[in-house]
Amino acid sequence: MTRFVPGGTRHYSDGVSMTWFTLLRTASRPAAPGLLLAVLAGVGAAGAAVGLMATSAWLISRAALHPPVLHLMVAIVAVRAFGIGRGVFRYAERLAGHDAALRVLGRLRVRLFDRLAALAPAGTAGFRGADLAQRLAADVDAVLDMLVRVVLPYTVAAVVGLGSVLLVGALSPIAGAALAFGLLAVAVGVPLLQSAAARRADGRLAPLRGDLATATVDLLHGLPDLIAYGAAPAQLARLAEADTRLRRAEQRSTAAAGASAAVTALATGLSLIAGLAAGAVAVRSGALDGELLAVIVLTPLAVYESIAGLPVAAQRFAAARASLTRLAEILGTPDPVTSPAHPEPVASSTPVISVDGVSASWVRGRTAVHDVSFELPAGARVALVGPSGSGKSTIAALLVRFLDPTAGRITLDGTDLRRLDPDEVRRVVGYLPEDAYLFDTTISANLRIGRPDATEADLRAALARARLLDWAETLPDGLETFVGEHGMALSGGQRRRLALARALLADFRVLILDEPTEHLDDETAVALTRDLLAAAGDRSVLLITHRTDVAAQVDTVIDLAAPAAVPVGALSHRL
Numbered sequence: 001m002t003r004f005v006p007g008g009t010r011h012y013s014d015g016v017s018m019t020w021f022t023l024l025r026t027a028s029r030p031a032a033p034g035l036l037l038a039v040l041a042g043v044g045a046a047g048a049a050v051g052l053m054a055t056s057a058w059l060i061s062r063a064a065l066h067p068p069v070l071h072l073m074v075a076i077v078a079v080r081a082f083g084i085g086r087g088v089f090r091y092a093e094r095l096a097g098h099d100a101a102l103r104v105l106g107r108l109r110v111r112l113f114d115r116l117a118a119l120a121p122a123g124t125a126g127f128r129g130a131d132l133a134q135r136l137a138a139d140v141d142a143v144l145d146m147l148v149r150v151v152l153p154y155t156v157a158a159v160v161g162l163g164s165v166l167l168v169g170a171l172s173p174i175a176g177a178a179l180a181f182g183l184l185a186v187a188v189g190v191p192l193l194q195s196a197a198a199r200r201a202d203g204r205l206a207p208l209r210g211d212l213a214t215a216t217v218d219l220l221h222g223l224p225d226l227i228a229y230g231a232a233p234a235q236l237a238r239l240a241e242a243d244t245r246l247r248r249a250e251q252r253s254t255a256a257a258g259a260s261a262a263v264t265a266l267a268t269g270l271s272l273i274a275g276l277a278a279g280a281v282a283v284r285s286g287a288l289d290g291e292l293l294a295v296i297v298l299t300p301l302a303v304y305e306s307i308a309g310l311p312v313a314a315q316r317f318a319a320a321r322a323s324l325t326r327l328a329e330i331l332g333t334p335d336p337v338t339s340p341a342h343p344e345p346v347a348s349s350t351p352v353i354s355v356d357g358v359s360a361s362w363v364r365g366r367t368a369v370h371d372v373s374f375e376l377p378a379g380a381r382v383a384l385v386g387p388s389g390s391g392k393s394t395i396a397a398l399l400v401r402f403l404d405p406t407a408g409r410i411t412l413d414g415t416d417l418r419r420l421d422p423d424e425v426r427r428v429v430g431y432l433p434e435d436a437y438l439f440d441t442t443i444s445a446n447l448r449i450g451r452p453d454a455t456e457a458d459l460r461a462a463l464a465r466a467r468l469l470d471w472a473e474t475l476p477d478g479l480e481t482f483v484g485e486h487g488m489a490l491s492g493g494q495r496r497r498l499a500l501a502r503a504l505l506a507d508f509r510v511l512i513l514d515e516p517t518e519h520l521d522d523e524t525a526v527a528l529t530r531d532l533l534a535a536a537g538d539r540s541v542l543l544i545t546h547r548t549d550v551a552a553q554v555d556t557v558i559d560l561a562a563p564a565a566v567p568v569g570a571l572s573h574r575l
């Protein structure tokens with residue numbers, strides 16, 4: 001599916017299975033000029049460091065022979081230029097590299113959130129909440145690691161390494177070969193050895209962090225129940241086990257990094273000794289000018305310094321690749337509902353909704369509703385009743401296109417929902433779920449999610465219709481009172497009514513209310529339903545409820561358990 005990404009001009013093909021590499025490539029493409037600039041600056045910085053070492057080595061050797069100072073002027077100026085250039089280039093590399101990578105990171109975050117918005121709730125059923133948060137918060141930073149700490153140093157090292165081997169090789173082919181061997185050992189051999197030792201550990205760090213986050217959130221959220229049932233020690237043990245697994249993986253990864261640092265130092269030393277021996281033999285045989293011996297011996301030092309971070313980069317690569325794979329899983333999750341390429345327009349008047357022989361499942365192979373048919377005429381009040389688990393909320397999800405039917409069809413004024421844009425459907429059909437989310441902010445801010453441009457009078461009117469205004473006015477801060485995390489500062493009934501007021505404010509033409517009177521006493525429940533149905537005016541209302549006193553107030557009752565339900569105006573019901 002092609003989706004526009006706010007803040008960028010790229011179009012991505014999300015919803016299609018992808019690898020970490022495809023993800024990195026598509027995400028980095030817009031920042032390619034900045035990354036290229038960073039590579040050039042990096043080559044400049046490392047090249048200046050090598051040039052500084054080579055020229056100063058020659059300058060020291062040459063100066064020891066006391067030549068006229070004029071003969072040294074070019075080298076002296078070159079040493080200064082390389083010295084200053086190294087710092088300037090290094091600064092430019094850091095600036096350009098981080099700027100480009102942070103832009104990629106910002107775009108990727110937006111892309112991931114965009115994807116999650118398209119997937120939720122049916123498409124995210126396969127992910128665990130805390131693990132998903134870990135992917136969005138920590139794994140996404142892997143793109144920065146991958147670009148700044150892996151791709152950039154490796155590219156710079158390849159260019160500078162090749163240049164240095166050619167320079168030293170031109171002076172002494174054997175010394176050049178020794179340098180090439182040492183560089184290959186450090187840049188390729190050591191990372192290979194390291195990945196053989198810690199590949200599993202590095203790749204498992206991100207998933208293990210996800211496990212730990214999930215266990216921690218489970219413990220925090222379920223603490224009162226765990227304590228009440230005496231199950232807290234078992235959950236703590238699960239947390240400790242997740243922590244131990246993560247610590248072991250980190251230890252293995254760190255041990256491999258230490259070993260590879262030692263092997264790097266060894267390979268560097270051996271290659272330097274080989275270069276020194278080759279140079280000394282060449283000077284002795286007269287094939288090499290004596291003052292160039294220092295160049296052969298000291299230049300590789302600067303080269304090795306510039307590639308010293310590669311084993312660590314290789315280690316980061318394994319961890320970053322695992323994190324990017326986890327992000328690719330989110331982006332590659334197929335859409336739970338398909339958006340047509342050319343959606344048909346949705347009328348803004350109250351539509352007739354027909355549910356015709358609909359079956360659906362959240363998880364493949366597990367039917368949630370089977371062969372359900374009914375009609376919701378324009379302006380009708382219909383109650384959907386049935387035992388717990390019979391599929392009432394699933395039907396609501398189908399009506400707002402969180403999910404598509406596996407059989408049958410749902411139409412809006414005769415048009416199949418699948419030919420309409422899901423967002424457009426949700427502009428007309430509103431769903432107030434049983435567990436509507438309240439944000440940790442004020443009453444008014446929670447209400448304005450329903451209609452951002454609502455006036456104070458609109459907010460009060462909506463609260464009054466939900467029978468909450470009298471209570472809100474007794475609060476010292478009125479509508480600016482904070483409701484707490486998940487609305488914890490409110491009672492269960494107040495939470496329901498605030499969510500209801502928000503849905504009323506949004507002014508949907510069709511309102512699906514999932515147990516709106518839950519947590520209310522009988523009298524208030526009946527009164528609220530009466531007010532609600534009156535306030536709905538010419539809009540349609542589908543009331544999901546298990547209360548007979550509430551269901552008695554509507555025109556038609558659709559009972560998902562009893563085919564003999566009262567079908568006033570209903571097409572049919574087969575289950």
Ligand SMILES: Nc1ncnc2c1ncn2[C@@H]1O[C@H](COP(=O)(O)OP(=O)(O)OP(=O)(O)O)[C@@H](O)[C@H]1O
Binds near residue numbers: 121125368390392395
């Ligand atoms: N998000 C989901 N992911 C996976 N399965 C789901 C999801 N929501 C519902 N189901 C499954 O679909 C079936 C129908 O559930 P649904 O919530 O529609 O029933 P319900 O009649 O609304 O129940 P209740 O009255 O208890 O709210 C159940 O078997 C349930 O496990």
